[in-house]
Amino acid sequence: MLGTESLQYEVDWEALTRSNIARTKALMDEQDVDAVLVGTIENFRYLSGLPTNYTFAYSVVNWALLTMNEELPHLLALDYQKAAMERTASWHNPITPLPFDGTREARQPMDAGAWPALIANVCREAGVDKGVIALDPGIPFVIKDALVNELPTVTFVNACEILRDARFVKNEEELAAIRNACMIGEIGLRAGLKRIRVGAVEREVAGTIEQAMRTRGAENSLSVPFILSGDHPLLGYAYPSDKTIRNGELAILDVGCAFGGYYSDLCRTVYLGHPTREIEKAYEAMVKAIDRAIDTCRPGRTNIDVYNSLDETLRNETDGEHQLGWFGGHAAGLGINEEPMIGSSEKVNSYTLEEGMYLCIEPGLHLPGIGLMCIEEGVIVTADEPEVVTKSTRDLTRFR
Amino acid sequence: MQVTNGVTPDIDWKSLTQLNVQRTKALMEELDIDLVLVGAIDNWRYLTGLPLYYCIQWFVSNFAVLAREMTFPLLMPLEGPIAQMTKLAPWFDNVVPLPRAGASDAVTPAVPGPWIETIAGVLSGFGQSSHVVALDPALPFYIKDGLENALPRMEFVSAGELLRKARLIKNEEEIKAIRAACVIDEIAMDRALRAVEDGRTELEIAGIIDYNFRRHGAESSSANPFVGAGVYPQLGYLTPSNKVIRHGELVRIDIGCAYGGYYSDFSRSVSVGEPDAETKYIYDIVKTGLERASMAVRPGIMNYDLFTVCDKAMREASDGQYGMEWWFLGHGLGVGIHEDPMIGKEGSVEAFLLEEGMYFCLEPCITIPGRGMVGLEDDMIVTSDGVEILTRTGFCLTMTELGTIS
Numbered sequence: 001m002l003g004t005e006s007l008q009y010e011v012d013w014e015a016l017t018r019s020n021i022a023r024t025k026a027l028m029d030e031q032d033v034d035a036v037l038v039g040t041i042e043n044f045r046y047l048s049g050l051p052t053n054y055t056f057a058y059s060v061v062n063w064a065l066l067t068m069n070e071e072l073p074h075l076l077a078l079d080y081q082k083a084a085m086e087r088t089a090s091w092h093n094p095i096t097p098l099p100f101d102g103t104r105e106a107r108q109p110m111d112a113g114a115w116p117a118l119i120a121n122v123c124r125e126a127g128v129d130k131g132v133i134a135l136d137p138g139i140p141f142v143i144k145d146a147l148v149n150e151l152p153t154v155t156f157v158n159a160c161e162i163l164r165d166a167r168f169v170k171n172e173e174e175l176a177a178i179r180n181a182c183m184i185g186e187i188g189l190r191a192g193l194k195r196i197r198v199g200a201v202e203r204e205v206a207g208t209i210e211q212a213m214r215t216r217g218a219e220n221s222l223s224v225p226f227i228l229s230g231d232h233p234l235l236g237y238a239y240p241s242d243k244t245i246r247n248g249e250l251a252i253l254d255v256g257c258a259f260g261g262y263y264s265d266l267c268r269t270v271y272l273g274h275p276t277r278e279i280e281k282a283y284e285a286m287v288k289a290i291d292r293a294i295d296t297c298r299p300g301r302t303n304i305d306v307y308n309s310l311d312e313t314l315r316n317e318t319d320g321e322h323q324l325g326w327f328g329g330h331a332a333g334l335g336i337n338e339e340p341m342i343g344s345s346e347k348v349n350s351y352t353l354e355e356g357m358y359l360c361i362e363p364g365l366h367l368p369g370i371g372l373m374c375i376e377e378g379v380i381v382t383a384d385e386p387e388v389v390t391k392s393t394r395d396l397t398r399f400r
Numbered sequence: 401m402q403v404t405n406g407v408t409p410d411i412d413w414k415s416l417t418q419l420n421v422q423r424t425k426a427l428m429e430e431l432d433i434d435l436v437l438v439g440a441i442d443n444w445r446y447l448t449g450l451p452l453y454y455c456i457q458w459f460v461s462n463f464a465v466l467a468r469e470m471t472f473p474l475l476m477p478l479e480g481p482i483a484q485m486t487k488l489a490p491w492f493d494n495v496v497p498l499p500r501a502g503a504s505d506a507v508t509p510a511v512p513g514p515w516i517e518t519i520a521g522v523l524s525g526f527g528q529s530s531h532v533v534a535l536d537p538a539l540p541f542y543i544k545d546g547l548e549n550a551l552p553r554m555e556f557v558s559a560g561e562l563l564r565k566a567r568l569i570k571n572e573e574e575i576k577a578i579r580a581a582c583v584i585d586e587i588a589m590d591r592a593l594r595a596v597e598d599g600r601t602e603l604e605i606a607g608i609i610d611y612n613f614r615r616h617g618a619e620s621s622s623a624n625p626f627v628g629a630g631v632y633p634q635l636g637y638l639t640p641s642n643k644v645i646r647h648g649e650l651v652r653i654d655i656g657c658a659y660g661g662y663y664s665d666f667s668r669s670v671s672v673g674e675p676d677a678e679t680k681y682i683y684d685i686v687k688t689g690l691e692r693a694s695m696a697v698r699p700g701i702m703n704y705d706l707f708t709v710c711d712k713a714m715r716e717a718s719d720g721q722y723g724m725e726w727w728f729l730g731h732g733l734g735v736g737i738h739e740d741p742m743i744g745k746e747g748s749v750e751a752f753l754l755e756e757g758m759y760f761c762l763e764p765c766i767t768i769p770g771r772g773m774v775g776l777e778d779d780m781i782v783t784s785d786g787v788e789i790l791t792r793t794g795f796c797l798t799m800t801e802l803g804t805i806s
Contacts, residue, residue, distance in 0.1 A: 055737065108738060109536070109567070138510065139540065139541055142560065203617070213607075214606050337506070338508060339504065348502045
């Protein structure tokens with residue numbers, strides 16, 4: 001399929017999907033669930049390997065019903081996309097069309113309309129209308145309520161834990177997609193670093209990054225490059241703005257994109273001008289902290305260990321002047337923020353790290369009056385050495 | 401027929417929100433609803449005028465509650481930096497942040513965490529008597545189930561009907577945001593059309609669009625910018641793709657962006673190289689359909705009348721050979737991308753009497769086998785006596801003839 005061709009890493013979408021399905025079914029079996037029904041962009045991708053138009057308007061228009069007794073899910077999709085989807089992935093079962101015929105299902109605000117009846121039909125045909133069906137947690141209540149009416153002999157439960165546990169660990173094909181996403185993210189970052197300078201406008205830098213990533217095959221348009229310069233009251237809650245980047249400021253470039261639905265997330269810091277020793281020391285401490293923390297990303301360790309490593313190194317290297325807030329990163333995959341979160345033990349759920357997890361470690365500091373500094377790397381937990389999948393230069397980039 | 405002039409949006413966001421809130425409250429009164437709880441991107445924006453971390457992950461992640469006695473809704477934004485949004489909008493003085501630290505609700509896949517308790521706590525603060533609470537229809541089922549368990553004396557219904565009616569008519573401040581979105585769309589379209597040449601890929605053109613959206617102040621693109629060259633979009637699935645644009649192909653560009661959360665949606669089609677006679681002929685038919693239907697827009701006619709006008713105009717222009725290929729001609733827009741009124745064939749779409757303040761696009765198209773699709777689209781608002789066409793890019797089949805048809 002044009003546009004999601006691999007940049008360097010080949011992705012076998014059929015193998016990726018079958019592997020995800022096998023993992024999900026093992027968890028379904030453990031929980032005595034007969035079927036899982038998904039309808040959100042991420043979870044539909046997880047169980048079908050098929051892309052969706054990345055927009056909230058289309059956030060619930062493609063459905064997959066995975067049953068214990070079948071190898072591939074039953075698929076339902078917008079009727080005018082059906083033929084193209086079937087051509088894209090001919091290894092799938094034929095797709096049941098969902099009409100987009102002037103009723104309200106794909107509208108905002110939405111209404112369940114005719115779709116629950118069609119989904120219910122598929123459930124009946126699949127023989128799961130008397131069992132336990134676990135639902136994608138993102139399914140709107142108007143649809144679930146209609147499904148309950150249509151299928152009174154079904155017990156509906158939440159599939160959140162099954163999907164969370166399934167998505168924790170990425171298979172080899174998923175990791176290949178993630179590596180490609182990281183590479184495209186690096187391309188975007190490089191374009192941003194070339195564009196940024198004193199007098200540049202934050203939005204210009206962000207647009208340059210988005211253009212570079214799109215041109216190389218980034219799929220989505222709904223994660224914004226955060227170009228945040230200087231220090232002002234809205235720092236941390238601001239889109240890249242019309243603010244002009246000035247001498248004497250720090251600026252962060254926090255970028256990421258989706259390749260085949262899988263996200264990268266990376267961040268670098270620049271200083272406009274010649275940094276003071278204080279700024280350099282803080283930066284060196286931050287880089288040391290991330291490297292030590294990356295080293296803790298091993299099977300058997302926990303997400304809390306990773307956080308503690310970040311926090312401890314920062315404190316030690318800055319004589320207590322700098323420390324981390326509760327947040328030091330997150331996992332990613334088909335979602336931008338997945339569990340495990342990298343945070344303190346009082347603040348986040350603890351998970352043991354496993355081979356195949358993909359973490360984004362992002363220590364950040366705020367220097368009052370100067371700005372934010374942050375570095376973020378993507379790390380895959382392997383059987384031995386952690387694999388850093390984001391390769392951009394770590395140097396505190398300086399501009400005169 | 402009025403043509404949009406305003407390009408510098410000087411939007412009074414406080415007023416925009418007040419007007420939306422007033423409209424919503426009037427409908428709450430009519431429908432006997434005590435509280436409205438919204439959480440999806442579009443409805444959140446409608447009732448608060450506020451942006452959020454624009455990320456599909458957080459499609460439902462900031463909540464707002466409106467009670468009939470409030471002037472502005474109570475906000476339940478994601479905690480931390482996002483709660484600073486009240487600095488942008490100091491008229492919100494009632495804020496209860498939703499936790500992010502340790503909240504499994506704030507990641508995907510969402511696992512029920514502390515949010516239900518926080519939201520239930522806020523709702524229960526509205527009095528001991530049972531209330532009718534209308535919920536954003538996109539709210540995940542587990543939140544509704546959780547709230548029903550926590551608040552057994554409250555009745556939870558869908559706010560879909562109410563919000564649909566409220567959002568149908570745009571106020572003057574919303575229209576300013578819409579005009580701005582359309583202007584940004586035009587700029588991106590202009591740059592994109594000028595970049596179309598053989599040898600470029602669809603993705604390169606899309607990248608130019610992404611840049612211009614961001615550069616000129618759009619908050620987001622409505623979807624992946626549709627850049628479809630030749631017949632590939634019919635065979636393929638998602639555009640834009642790596643497909644190389646070739647001489648002789650038609651390229652249809654269908655893009656939209658949001659300014660302040662309000663969306664535009666806009667298409668032009670262009671030939672790579674000199675188009676043949678058939679293509680020029682068909683282009684003219686589509687253009688005629690769009691122009692006639694646009695000029696017919698006024699309060700008092702039905703939405704499906706526009707379909708009839710467009711279809712008839714196309715048939716007249718082609719001696720009956722071409723008309724509307726399917727039931728769909730266009731759709732409403734606003735904080736959403738597909739809103740009421742849908743514009744289409746009578747019987748296929750819900751009937752709406754056009755009223756001042758309705759906002760929609762018209763997008764007729766004809767597919768030329770072997771060459772591609774000719775699609776033309778404009779955005780427009782119903783005025784007191786006619787229409788204001790918001791998108792002004794000329795109709796040109798090849799870029800060398802901007803503004804004319806040869």
